Amino acid sequence: MSPSTAEGERLVEDEGDVYNDVDSCKTRIMPFVDVQSRLGISVDRWLLVQSGPQPNKRAARCHAFEKEWIECAHGIGQTRAKKECQLEFEDFYECMHRQKTHERLYAIRKQRDKMVKEGTYTPPPCHSGKSDQSP
Numbered sequence: 001m002s003p004s005t006a007e008g009e010r011l012v013e014d015e016g017d018v019y020n021d022v023d024s025c026k027t028r029i030m031p032f033v034d035v036q037s038r039l040g041i042s043v044d045r046w047l048l049v050q051s052g053p054q055p056n057k058r059a060a061r062c063h064a065f066e067k068e069w070i071e072c073a074h075g076i077g078q079t080r081a082k083k084e085c086q087l088e089f090e091d092f093y094e095c096m097h098r099q100k101t102h103e104r105l106y107a108i109r110k111q112r113d114k115m116v117k118e119g120t121y122t123p124p125p126c127h128s129g130k131s132d133q134s135p
Contacts, residue, residue, distance in 0.1 A: 062095035 073081035115121035
């Protein structure tokens with residue numbers, strides 16, 4: 001007796017091999033072999049999800065943000081998660097790429113350069129390129 005897997009589909013065992021018998025067509029079922037876990041190595045898993053085990057047992061920089069986003073999106077589906085978990089995703093994205101931070105620093109630098117050009121701001125001596133005068 002061969003076990004059923006789905007409607008009109010059953011597994012057939014022939015000489016030790018397992019086949020999928022659908023509409024009298026034999027296709028061999030290849031088992032998924034996770035070589036990395038069998039050998040006890042983790043080459044790329046830490047890149048896939050930051051919340052997973054990391055090298056040297058250190059949490060990733062954005063671990064907390066990714067965890068909040070995954071917890072929010074878990075079980076509600078991709079369509080709802082895009083709308084309902086937008087804030088969590090934006091926090092995670094900002095932590096990863098620092099886009100808003102770089103934009104803010106660029107605006108501050110432009111404002112400082114403008115003020116230096118106008119003469120309303122003088123940079124401290126340590127930022128002017130002169131040697132330190134303190135002992």
